[in-house]
């Protein structure tokens with residue numbers, strides 16, 4: 001089946017297939033905690049990311065054109081980096097349970113990226129810069145880190161709201177059936193410690209642990225986004241004369257930066273840490289997607305590379 | 308100071324020293340920034356009326372949202388942020404991040420533990436100190452009301468990370484202010500063979516020639532004409548008046564007397580011959596797209612809409628190919644301000660405009676678009692960005708934590724009470740705290 005395909009396309013198919021099957025395996029692990037599914041998902045995640053990096057190298061070798069300077073290339077790097085950062089986090093902080101979401105998003109963004117594949121094209125003059133080669137991977141890696149923060153904060157919110165509902169149910173059952181045995185029976189059927197959801201929830205990291213993980217992934221993303229904006233400014237200075245032109249792409253990145261700076265400051269306050277900062281992280285990722293795809297697609301500006 | 312002034316001052320400090328107030332300022336800053344992303348900036352008022360319903364367009368123009376980044380809103384919010392930053396740093400960050408060595412109520416701190424040891428107090432105290440010192444903690448002992456406390460700090464220096472980040476932001480703000488105060492920028496078009504004097508910088512630039520390369524590339528969706536290179540060959544002189552040859556390319560600006568010159572665009576200007584009854588009456592100045600040429604003695608004029616590098620021989624329409632082939636110009640005839648029709652006219656062809664008049668596109672000239680900028684704040688902004696980044700890395704990747712330790716006699720032995728605080732709450736340190744306490748327990752109880 002593959003013998004007529006160029007090597008980069010073969011690698012692409014391997015990556016997408018690995019992500020899809022890996023996502024299914026890790027979703028299975030998320031729900032069931034069967035270790036085999038985790039091992040399978042982890043292996044496929046690594047295989048997919050390796051195939052993607054190999055694919056980018058292969059494209060460069062075939063065309064001698066830096067492969068990251070269009071939406072297809074940058075979305076490829078974005079999905080590969082999301083998985084790579086996730087894999088590092090998963091090994092370090094036992095985060096495999098979240099992998100299904102990350103791999104599914106990676107598969108989605110990669111497949112979407114393929115729809116922008118125009119074939120090989122030499123870059124326009126403003127993209128023929130050393131800074132372009134530095135700037136794009138940094139920015140895309142920061143987006144990838146924020147994707148990981150987004151997934152963890154979404155899980156934080158799921159856990160928080162499920163627990164709250166269980167808490168309410170427990171209170172309800174306790175008030176409906178006051179008294180020792182009755183209360184115990186009530187809680188056992190609705191939300192007792194042996195109940196399926198509770199048992200499953202108990203196998204997730206605790207809310208404070210999830211919050212710390214969100215913070216740690218933002219701690220990867222925000223310095224990178226800052227560095228990305230700085231390298232972008234250096235490049236803009238070379239290409240367009242001013243390091244900051246208030247171009248929609250720059251300002252959208254600044255908007256995301258402001259949201260994550262707000263996240264960081266709110267996270268220093270005890271009452272905001274956790275629930276509310278997780279919402280800020282979700283909002284931050286929405287702004288990242290707007291900055292990344294929304295601006296490229298809907299709003300024209302210098303970053304549509306006129307010169 | 309009167310009472311009122313003192314109260315006002317206290318209110319000011321309380322408000323501006325509140326992190327949530329600062330975050331609210333961030334939110335406003337974010338919203339203003341987003342408005343500038345969504346609403347096209349710097350367009351003519353008519354463009355907003357064309358794109359939005361009239362009340363919205365009016366609001367955009369009234370509120371300066373058409374130029375939001377240079378509006379007083381934007382500058383004002385940044386000034387408020389800087390004020391808040393300054394107040395917070397002195398009133399809040401420094402006291403909170405660099406706390407004095409003081410005793411605490413150990414049980415009241417979420418991360419706390421007690422270890423009982425069957426050894427004399429002095430020896431236990433020494434062992435505790437050794438334990439923390441060996442692990443890179445800075446240990447300081449202080450006596451409070453007869454009780455001796457030990458304070459063991461991990462990565463104490465990194466407490467200043469926030470200050471570094473904040474300083475970076477202030478330096479960036481100072482750098483941009485320098486540009487507002489003393490910098491300038493603009494752009495200019497220079498025709499081949501023309502010499503232009505740049506306002507404010509005083510430099511003169513002569514365009515010897517402009518070259519571009521555009522390649523047709525076959526893509527999956529058809530041919531794309533991809534620009535590969537734009538180059539201006541110029542002769543320029545600065546304050547010393549000595550002319551030098553330069554090459555300006557995209558991504559390769561030149562610098563003369565501290566002002567940078569960048570390749571930013573290119574285009575074609577056209578000289579038109581104006582004929583009356585078939586005889587040449589005059590030759591126009593080079594016209595740029597959008598310029599008009601008046602027909603003498605009439606209420607008509609010709610507007611030069613755009614230059615077409617090549618016409619498609621089959622469709623007789625402008626080709627998407629931007630390279631020069633069979634060039635033409637798009638013109639429109641305007642009478643008393645009203646458009647009376649448009650035409651595509653090949654170079655050197657004559658078109659009748661009535662009353663015995665006709666026009667002929669005679670020559671086209673390339674021009675280069677050069678952007679220039681003098682920005683004395685660049686270095687400062689660069690330094691600020693670097694400082695900010697360093698501050699972020701320190702704040703995020705180092706976790707200053709402080710152990711509070713008191714060793715009290717207990718029967719024959721001693722009890723060690725420990726509590727720990729960090730600059731980022733307790734959860735982030737819970738695991739490490741547990742591990743360290745267990746190691747200390749093992750070490751003390753095995754007589755280490």
Ligand code: HEM
Nearest residue numbers: 261268326329388391392395399400403469472476699702
């Ligand atoms: C309105 C302006 C600002 C105010 C009032 C402000 C205030 C504060 C305060 C009070 C803290 C927490 C100190 C603590 O509780 O321990 C803090 C932390 C911090 N601020 Fe700001 N800040 C401002 C702007 C900025 C900006 C623009 C940056 C640049 C990114 C920044 C970077 C930081 C960092 C890195 C931390 C440490 C966060 C952490 O350790 O998790 N701040 N700031």
